[in-house]
Amino acid sequence: MSSPWVLGLTGGIGSGKTAAAAHFASLGVHVVDADLAARWVVEPGRPALARIAEHFGPTVLRADGSLDRAALRERIFDVPDERRWLEALLHPLIGDELMADLGRAESAYAILVSPLLIESGQYRLTQRILLVDVPEQMQIQRTVARDRVPEEQVHAILKAQARREDRLVHADDVLINDRDLDWLHREVERLHRFYLTLKGGQS
Structure with missing residues (x-):
């Protein structure tokens, strides 16, 4: 059996990458958390x-x-x-x-989840990159609600992470996560079916 190819999964704070990774794991994909x-x-x-x-x-x-x-x-x-x-x-x-x-x-492919996939160079361990993206204002709202931190702190974290444009340049696939959890799960399942058809992460 050939060794699994690696999908890099990334996204800014509050984008929902953890929820996406958890659903991939529930579908039997081996998930590694940086x-x-x-x-x-x-x-x-x-x-x-x-x-x-x-x-x-x-x-x-x-x-x-x-x-x-x-x-x-x-x-x-x-x-x-x-x-x-x-x-x-x-x-x-x-x-x-x-x-x-x-x-x-x-599993047929494995996932490396990392918020700093691009900045750290960890993307070099992957054959394909999925970006979970979300409008910045939604990132801020979600993070403030989840972590109960001041908005200024979230802005500082966003500034320290890779810019959205840099992530988009590296991304092979983009999942815009601006709806509810059911929708996110359906998108993950759609991508999973597609990924199972790939050899070495490329179509």
């Missing part, structure tokens, strides 16, 4: 956490020795050099985790 891999590589006892603490100091650790993500975010948010240092450390480790997990796939 966010989970990113959390795993900085677990206590992993070498990356020790390097981070050494570089940024003990203030980025919680009392139990785990990473204080909020403290780390504050340290890197407006300091591009520090963010680049962190990315240079973590991206190869995350890439190794993703490759190992994708290698365990037994």
Whole structure:
């Protein structure tokens, strides 16, 4: 049996990519979440956490020795050099985790879900890209309602993510998720049927 091809699934905050990925998984597709891999590589006892603490100091650790993500975010948010240092450390480790997990796939195709698929270069692990897209105002409304955060914070996150135009340039397929969950599920099922006909991710 040939190894599964990989679909990259991405979208900005509040776009609904998690709901789309969950429905693909319910249809039997092997789904790998880059966010989970990113959390795993900085677990206590992993070498990356020790390097981070050494570089940024003990203030980025919680009392139990785990990473204080909020403290780390504050340290890197407006300091591009520090963010680049962190990315240079973590991206190869995350890439190794993703490759190992994708290698365990037994479905016809596998999905790599990543909000930073384009920015991180993870799209190079994929043969096709599906962008879950949504009008910006809807992104903001959904995120404020879901995460109970101020609108300004959502604007800051949007600014840090890839621009919609950059994602669209890379996308092979675009799912405009501006309706209800039933509609999203029907679109995922339609795409799934199409993806099952592809060899190597290309029509």
